[in-house]
Amino acid sequence: MAEERKLRILVAKPGLDGxxxxxxxxxxxxxxxxxxxxxxxxxxxxxxxxxxxVQEDVDAVGLSIMSGAHNVLMPAVVxxxxxxxxxxxAVFGGGIIxxxxxxxxxxxxxxxxxxxxxxxxxxxxxxxxxVKPK
Amino acid sequence: MKLxxxxxxxxxxxxxARLLRWIDDGVAEARAVLKVIWQHTGRARVIGITxxxxxxxxxxxxxxxxxxxERGLSVAVVAVDPSSPFSGGAILGDRIRMQxxxxxxxxxxxxxxxxxxxxxxxxxTTDVVHALDAMGWEVILVETVGVGQDEVEVQRLAQTTLVVxxxxxxxxxxxxxxxxxxxxxxFVVNKADREGADRTVRELEQMLEMGKxxxxxxxxxxxxxxxxxxxxxxxxxxxxxxxxPEIVKTVASRNEGIDELVAAxxxxxxxxxxxxxxxxxxxxxxRQEFLEIYRRALFARGWSYLMHxxxxxxxxxxxxxxxxDPYTLAEQAVRALGSx
Numbered sequence: 042m043a044e045e046r047k048l049r050i051l052v053a054k055p056g057l058d059g060x061x062x063x064x065x066x067x068x069x070x071x072x073x074x075x076x077x078x079x080x081x082x083x084x085x086x087x088x089x090x091x092x093x094x095v096q097e098d099v100d101a102v103g104l105s106i107m108s109g110a111h112n113v114l115m116p117a118v119v120x121x122x123x124x125x126x127x128x129x130x131a132v133f134g135g136g137i138i139x140x141x142x143x144x145x146x147x148x149x150x151x152x153x154x155x156x157x158x159x160x161x162x163x164x165x166x167x168x169x170x171x172v173k174p175k
Numbered sequence: 176m177k178l179x180x181x182x183x184x185x186x187x188x189x190x191x192a193r194l195l196r197w198i199d200d201g202v203a204e205a206r207a208v209l210k211v212i213w214q215h216t217g218r219a220r221v222i223g224i225t226x227x228x229x230x231x232x233x234x235x236x237x238x239x240x241x242x243x244x245e246r247g248l249s250v251a252v253v254a255v256d257p258s259s260p261f262s263g264g265a266i267l268g269d270r271i272r273m274q275x276x277x278x279x280x281x282x283x284x285x286x287x288x289x290x291x292x293x294x295x296x297x298x299x300t301t302d303v304v305h306a307l308d309a310m311g312w313e314v315i316l317v318e319t320v321g322v323g324q325d326e327v328e329v330q331r332l333a334q335t336t337l338v339v340x341x342x343x344x345x346x347x348x349x350x351x352x353x354x355x356x357x358x359x360x361x362f363v364v365n366k367a368d369r370e371g372a373d374r375t376v377r378e379l380e381q382m383l384e385m386g387k388x389x390x391x392x393x394x395x396x397x398x399x400x401x402x403x404x405x406x407x408x409x410x411x412x413x414x415x416x417x418x419x420p421e422i423v424k425t426v427a428s429r430n431e432g433i434d435e436l437v438a439a440x441x442x443x444x445x446x447x448x449x450x451x452x453x454x455x456x457x458x459x460x461x462r463q464e465f466l467e468i469y470r471r472a473l474f475a476r477g478w479s480y481l482m483h484x485x486x487x488x489x490x491x492x493x494x495x496x497x498x499x500d501p502y503t504l505a506e507q508a509v510r511a512l513g514s515x
Contacts, residue, residue, distance in 0.1 A: 044201045044202055046202075047288075047290075049196075068266055071264065072259060072266050073262045073264060074262065074264060075262045076264050077258075077267060078264065078265065078267065079267045079270065079286050080266055080267070080268045081274055081277075082268075082274060088277075089277040092277045092278055093270070093274070093277055095188055095189055095192055096188060097285060097286060098192035125189065126189060127189060129176075174200065175193065
């Protein structure tokens, strides 16, 4: 059968906050851009997200965090993927993230961060430019 | 990443996940791996779960994972959701209901999008199940899309097929009996705390008494699949002849009726295992398996011809100027395949 590569993206909500509207909007936008989006639902631990990403063999993980715990949760997912030898899975994030935290998160391996007001087109464009099917 | 067969067969999750990706995407390396690992297939218990949208398939799957894990069996789940016909993208959300098993190393859950395939599965679900089987997953649960009544494919793949219904369908049970109801080894009336559950059970019982339920013969299936298979139309049955479908009431969200469901699945597995002692039964299953792979190989061959040197365009040109007809052109294209 002819080869047909599709981007697979995991959209996950780590931590305790229950605000998943942003995550769902991003998931739908990525779907409408032709990607396959796996959505985990709320209240995922970093370990659950890492295991899901590896089992689903996604190309990237998008984390949505509104609780303020991004400095802990996002690097935990990056580290967890590394520990499983899955550092080829890109991690990006979105949510209420102060500008001061962004440089630090990027240093810790989060590839891109999208704060409130970002258009979904910008996120799609970033994914297309930076993520390739495995 | 290069796939090592040893790691795959030792159930290395990362290798397995990558193989499934390559299978799904039609990457050529996948077929080479499948050829090697096929010898290791045929060990897993494959259970299909189909039924209407919202019937509770994912929640039931979640409960079944738990029960098989309690027995110490490893469980892989193949969950299929539809692709958007417009964008080609998909949101795969079946595993939301199964995430409590995310950190259990004895559970592997994988979501797939249909990518335009009808019939409740994807083009490659057979290969996916082979891969998981060879990797040594002991139970494989295959959850279909659940959009229509023609999701008969899963029963060719599964040893035991569950059809999940909900109360309140009333006379509709009769109306749709020609659809997915024919493939059931076990009927699950889920959400049985709702009004009308007993009536749904009665309707199913009546249907079974009339001999209208349960799996059709393999010959019939091949016919529906568009293949003429007169030589296969003897008594080959995809399910053992002596099995009468069971009906089980469940409330999956409250964990009710699951023990009874597992007992019904086990009872079917026992009859199935007995049937497997008859060489003809095994031959029928292998024949189905081969025919599906053969059909895909034929299509791939034909497709590559059409895509080669503008063949398809030339054909359309001849239809456009009416110098030939599509029937003749199709015959010519097929003949050309043989001479290449």
